[in-house]
Amino acid sequence: MKNSTLNFLKDRLNGLGRSVRENIEALGFATRMFFAILGRSVALLKRPILVTDQIYFLGNYSFVIIAVSGLFVGFVLGLQGYYTLNRYGSEQALGLLVALSLTRELGPVVTALLFAGRAGTSLTAEIGLMKAGEQLAAMEMMAVDPIARVLAPRLWGGIIAMPILAAIFSAVGVIGGYLVGVPLIGVDDGAFWSQMQNGVDVMKDIGNGVIKSCVFGIAVTFIALYQGFQSKPTPEGVSLATTRTVVISSLAVLALDFLLTAVMFSK
Amino acid sequence: MSNINSDSIVSLKGVDFSYAPGERAILTGLEMEFPRGKVIAVMGGSGCGKTTVLRLIGGQVQADRGEVLFDGQNMATLSGADLIKARRRMGMLFQFGALFTDMSVFENVAFPLREHTPLDDEMINDLVMLKLNAVGLRAARDLMPSQISGGMARRVALARAVALDPPLIMYDEPFAGLDPIALGITASLIKDMNSALGATSILVTHDVPETFEIADYVYFIANGKIAAKGTPEELRQSNDPFVDQFIHAKSDGPVPFHYPGTSLIDDFGIKN
Numbered sequence: 001m002k003n004s005t006l007n008f009l010k011d012r013l014n015g016l017g018r019s020v021r022e023n024i025e026a027l028g029f030a031t032r033m034f035f036a037i038l039g040r041s042v043a044l045l046k047r048p049i050l051v052t053d054q055i056y057f058l059g060n061y062s063f064v065i066i067a068v069s070g071l072f073v074g075f076v077l078g079l080q081g082y083y084t085l086n087r088y089g090s091e092q093a094l095g096l097l098v099a100l101s102l103t104r105e106l107g108p109v110v111t112a113l114l115f116a117g118r119a120g121t122s123l124t125a126e127i128g129l130m131k132a133g134e135q136l137a138a139m140e141m142m143a144v145d146p147i148a149r150v151l152a153p154r155l156w157g158g159i160i161a162m163p164i165l166a167a168i169f170s171a172v173g174v175i176g177g178y179l180v181g182v183p184l185i186g187v188d189d190g191a192f193w194s195q196m197q198n199g200v201d202v203m204k205d206i207g208n209g210v211i212k213s214c215v216f217g218i219a220v221t222f223i224a225l226y227q228g229f230q231s232k233p234t235p236e237g238v239s240l241a242t243t244r245t246v247v248i249s250s251l252a253v254l255a256l257d258f259l260l261t262a263v264m265f266s267k
Numbered sequence: 268m269s270n271i272n273s274d275s276i277v278s279l280k281g282v283d284f285s286y287a288p289g290e291r292a293i294l295t296g297l298e299m300e301f302p303r304g305k306v307i308a309v310m311g312g313s314g315c316g317k318t319t320v321l322r323l324i325g326g327q328v329q330a331d332r333g334e335v336l337f338d339g340q341n342m343a344t345l346s347g348a349d350l351i352k353a354r355r356r357m358g359m360l361f362q363f364g365a366l367f368t369d370m371s372v373f374e375n376v377a378f379p380l381r382e383h384t385p386l387d388d389e390m391i392n393d394l395v396m397l398k399l400n401a402v403g404l405r406a407a408r409d410l411m412p413s414q415i416s417g418g419m420a421r422r423v424a425l426a427r428a429v430a431l432d433p434p435l436i437m438y439d440e441p442f443a444g445l446d447p448i449a450l451g452i453t454a455s456l457i458k459d460m461n462s463a464l465g466a467t468s469i470l471v472t473h474d475v476p477e478t479f480e481i482a483d484y485v486y487f488i489a490n491g492k493i494a495a496k497g498t499p500e501e502l503r504q505s506n507d508p509f510v511d512q513f514i515h516a517k518s519d520g521p522v523p524f525h526y527p528g529t530s531l532i533d534d535f536g537i538k539n
Contacts, residue, residue: 126369129368130367130368133363133365134361134363135365135367135368137327137361138359138361138367138424140325140327140354141325141327141357142354142359142378142379142382142383142427143350143351143352143354143355143382143383144378144379144382144383149382
């Protein structure tokens, strides 16, 4: 009896040790892969078309979902903001509330979450299927480095597309807030825009929002690429990797958002 | 058994290989020579390590022991620019073509030219059309890989593999899953490409009739070792039980029908 308990504990401890070791190994591999992609990005300067193609593809994938979501988030912000501000008689500040909420938080964060679900998953599936179909091996055998030719342009495409998409999200959101606040509820038009103009700081609010979305762009795109590149070359492997991309990148975005907010907006 | 030419483009010398330390050895003490200008087949059952031989030659995996020489260079010691240089001199046709699914037939064949040569679009266009013409798919240039059949994909992949006119062309299961017409076309293309380019072809396959039709020399691999070798004619007349089982597709022989394990008596609990 005693022996079996000891063995059970031993097994558990072994399992724990193995999983810690595997995770550290994966983290090390991911870090090396990240720097390998960065290191091989210099060649892209000679062929910027590879990156612009990816910005176009990734941006196009996500444009509709991001514009529509931005509009509805703007609608909701307009409604919720009005009801809360109205209690204190400051509904004039609705424009400011909508703009700050969007540029500081919702724009970068919601865009990143939607991007992970739309473009991130398709990146993972694409790379995973390229691996399963021996396309990456074929590229290697053609003396073309898949990290430089496939992964690097996609990473930069994601990093550049994300702030643009976040800006679109915020802009459409502001329009949504305006539509609900001004024509529908009747907040003063001039106050809506002038309060926004006075209260939003280009560097602190918009600039920090852009930095956030760049960081999210790196995180989400890299996680998607890593998961695709590391996926088992089977249908189950690719589907598992796709799920992982959404889960891990969503958590990473929310955790990074907390850290970035703490650093950027603390006094 | 005939001796093969000593002027080899690829030599494997005493190669041991396993995919991870301590795991089952895939290849042990493998000795192979691939003479220039010939079509050489590497045959054997599924999972016998045939494809691994190609991966070793391509430098995608490294031998645990022994040497893999390509044009006198040890593939295991090459890295960076040297490995790229060596691989530019090899063309490889993957089992199912491995065409880039996001590119058209034309772009797939143009890919190695765009990546490795400073040629302008007009020149690339001419070269790609020549290659596509050679495999009979000039008119399919604008189709996407999803729009063509498996046999056509294999032909496009062949055009892509020879785009840079490599002296060595490797084929991984080029006949798998093809209908008889596509099979015949692929077999004659392999032979024709080899003589037209003056290249050496290594053919990894388990298709006996087609291979024996076009190969100059055949290696049989079983249990990680060379089980038999010779010209197709020599092998047809061989008394070796493995070769006999393989060539005549017999279900039982040196390669047993039953997966090795506990005996029938044990499994059914039959008592004496």
